[in-house]
Amino acid sequence: MDLKSKIRVIEDFPHEGISFKDITTLMQDGVAFKEAIKQMAEPFKGQHVDVVVGPEARGFLIGTPLAYELTSGFAPVRKSGKLPYEVVEANYELEYGKDTLQIHKDAIRPGDKVIVADDLLATGGTVKSTVDLVEELGGEVIGVTFLIELTYLNGKDKLTGYDINSLIKY
Ligand SMILES: O=P(O)(O)OC[C@H]1O[C@H](OP(=O)(O)OP(=O)(O)O)[C@H](O)[C@@H]1O
């Protein structure tokens, strides 16, 4: 299936010069959505995964079905002030802004095998912060996976040494 053809591209959103990759059109198509998650899970089948971690908000859309497919737990990384229990936090920059991300202190146990999942890799700021939070809690990041990678932004450079996968490349 041509999953790339299911992505809607909107130019100059949310700012002039940004070519926004809209995954809602892929997700509306049940067969395409299922195929995308199946393909994202493929490299991890047969490996033990304790937790998939996904950053708010689109990381939840991809991370939770991936966790379900891998029979692992899921832990959310959220923007500042949303999580009710004790947190650790990291500041980050992304393609069109900056923010603070937080994770519950007990979301990861030391030694947990963790996959970090998001819809899209742009500059890599979001996912690098997410990886840092997992490692601060003692988790081992065994993979970092994206539905989409914007190769022209070189986000992978922030993630050297990690096993990185992406299904759809621009
Ligand atoms: O690689 P980066 O440059 O960090 O950009 C990628 C991030 O940007 C988007 O999230 P956004 O912060 O727009 O939040 P949302 O998921 O709540 O829409 C996207 O879902 C990734 O998480």
Ligand SMILES: Nc1ncnc2[nH]cnc12
């Ligand atoms: N170009 C883009 N399209 C969709 N989400 C993004 N997040 C960061 N850059 C993005």
